[in-house]
Amino acid sequence: MNDLFNAPFQMNKVKKSQFFLPEIQELTNYHAKHCEPYKNILDHLSLQTSFVSLEDVPYLPVQMFKMLDLYSINYENIFKTLTSSGTTGQRVSKIYIDKHTALLQSKALISIVTSFIGKKRLPMIIIDSKSVLKDRKAFSARGAGIVGFSNFGRNHFYLLNEQMEIDWDGLEAFIKKYEGQPILLFGFTFMIWQYFYKKFKVKQTKLNLKNSILIHGGGWKKLQEEAISNWEFKGLLKEQLGIDRVHNYYGMVEQVGSIFMECEYGHLHTPIYADVIIRDISNYQALPMGEKGLIQVISLLPKSYPGHSILTEDIGMLLGEDDCPCGRYGKYFAVEGRIPKAEVRGCSDTHAYR
Numbered sequence: 001m002n003d004l005f006n007a008p009f010q011m012n013k014v015k016k017s018q019f020f021l022p023e024i025q026e027l028t029n030y031h032a033k034h035c036e037p038y039k040n041i042l043d044h045l046s047l048q049t050s051f052v053s054l055e056d057v058p059y060l061p062v063q064m065f066k067m068l069d070l071y072s073i074n075y076e077n078i079f080k081t082l083t084s085s086g087t088t089g090q091r092v093s094k095i096y097i098d099k100h101t102a103l104l105q106s107k108a109l110i111s112i113v114t115s116f117i118g119k120k121r122l123p124m125i126i127i128d129s130k131s132v133l134k135d136r137k138a139f140s141a142r143g144a145g146i147v148g149f150s151n152f153g154r155n156h157f158y159l160l161n162e163q164m165e166i167d168w169d170g171l172e173a174f175i176k177k178y179e180g181q182p183i184l185l186f187g188f189t190f191m192i193w194q195y196f197y198k199k200f201k202v203k204q205t206k207l208n209l210k211n212s213i214l215i216h217g218g219g220w221k222k223l224q225e226e227a228i229s230n231w232e233f234k235g236l237l238k239e240q241l242g243i244d245r246v247h248n249y250y251g252m253v254e255q256v257g258s259i260f261m262e263c264e265y266g267h268l269h270t271p272i273y274a275d276v277i278i279r280d281i282s283n284y285q286a287l288p289m290g291e292k293g294l295i296q297v298i299s300l301l302p303k304s305y306p307g308h309s310i311l312t313e314d315i316g317m318l319l320g321e322d323d324c325p326c327g328r329y330g331k332y333f334a335v336e337g338r339i340p341k342a343e344v345r346g347c348s349d350t351h352a353y354r
Contacts, residue, residue: 008271009328031306034072038306055286065093098304105257124153127187141253258299267332
């Protein structure tokens with residue numbers, strides 16, 4: 001599997017099917033054997049661990065990770081526990097990671113992101129507060145995202161303090177130090193909008209971050225409430241902050257590492273070690289290209305817990321496979337929003353509670 005980390009978007013449909021299905025079959029059998037609650041769920045629903053197509057892979061609703069402790073390793077081998085975002089009183093997902101799974105997740109993330117931005121580590125602005133990283137063994141989704149993406153930068157500057165206010169003096173010094181150089185920025189979508197873009201807009205101040213790269217993900221709900229589209233978001237950031245390269249990504253704490261990065265055409269791409277199926281919201285049948293439904297995410301990375309096939313609460317649509325103008329192979333898709341009445345659990349939507 002290590003060879004796959006060299007070229008995450010260079011396997012066409014036929015080759016990927018031949019490789020991916022046996023791997024996900026083996027992983028499903030492994031978790032059924034080593035995680036009793038997972039096996040009980042499969043047995044109760046009469047779901048098979050043997051299948052002939054990707055659409056037949058059994059999946060867990062994402063809510064299951066809030067209701068049950070699911071892991072397929074000895075408890076003493078748990079390396080870290082990740083938790084999803086959630087408001088006060090909500091249950092959060094708990095994801096149990098061993099060192100082997102953590103290594104695979106890290107390799108996958110590095111493989112995917114560097115294929116978009118290159119391997120050179122750039123000076124980095126993290127649009128968040130360093131206080132999020134207090135407990136390195138029990139991360140929230142927000143903390144896990146910061147740690148994962150911080151590996152792609154150097155000389156990290158945390159833009160916000162604990163009160164979510166910009167460190168204006170620190171930012172000025174950082175910009176001056178790296179004037180004329182490309183800078184990498186990372187943050188969660190709503191926080192970038194609320195605590196970075198809007199603050200500069202109110203001050204009627206502009207930044208010149210030309211040739212810099214922004215990676216962001218999670219938390220589109222509040223921007224949608226303000227009627228801001230993905231393309232409008234990019235345009236406004238370029239106008240106010242000078243950022244002309246922006247990559248959104250789709251991912252979740254239940255499948256860390258298996259992120260879906262947005263190409264320059266606005267399409268979210270599936271890497272070699274992950275896949276996506278869109279299911280009808282009423283009967284859960286797999287849907288063809290161009291039809292909206294629930295997003296099912298499948299990943300080869302979760303070895304320590306049965307999170308390899310998850311039905312999310314997000315609505316999306318497959319746009320194509322192997323034919324994106326950007327040249328990357330694999331399925332590509334769009335995320336349309338959440339199902340009605342789904343809990344608000346975006347990383348940045350609930351920042352104040354994490």
